[in-house]
Amino acid sequence: QVQLVESGGGLVQPGESLRLSCEASGFIFSVFTMGWYRQAPGKKRDVVAHISSDGRTNYVESVKGRFILFRDNAKKSVYLEMNSLKPEDTAVYYCHIYPPPDFSDDSWGQGTQVTVSS
Numbered sequence: 837q838v839q840l841v842e843s844g845g846g847l848v849q850p851g852e853s854l855r856l857s858c859e860a861s862g863f864i865f866s867v868f869t870m871g872w873y874r875q876a877p878g879k880k881r882d883v884v885a886h887i888s889s890d891g892r893t894n895y896v897e898s899v900k901g902r903f904i905l906f907r908d909n910a911k912k913s914v915y916l917e918m919n920s921l922k923p924e925d926t927a928v929y930y931c932h933i934y935p936p937p938d939f940s941d942d943s944w945g946q947g948t949q950v951t952v953s954s
Contacts (some may be wrong), residue, residue: 838862838943840931845948848921856916856948858931866909871934872916874927875947886934887914898924921952 844856856872871886885895885905893905904917914931928947937943 840945842948865912869934876927
């Protein structure tokens with residue numbers, strides 16, 4: 837079955853960086869567009885960025901120029917390099933295919949918490 841394991845989150849100060857990782861299994865990773873999503877407390881889960889099977893990327897406006905998304909198909913992994921972090925980036929970050937299944941689907945991983953605070 838589909839398994840997605842996110843890691844790399846943590847507590848950082850504004851302006852610092854983090855790299856998130858997502859390891860996938862249970863599906864043919866290389867053919868799918870993959871996305872990173874985030875959910876802040878009290879808010880809905882939203883896409884942050886997505887990357888096609890051949891490496892084309894798309895970012896939401898709020899992270900353009902700060903976040904970099906890349907993938908390694910051989911490792912079935914997708915990464916999110918987050919730079920110049922802001923308090924408003926605080927959220928639980930998830931990865932999944934893009935477009936994603938319903939958020940109630942049990943294929944979602946547990947996510948990784950990113951907290952940006954001074």
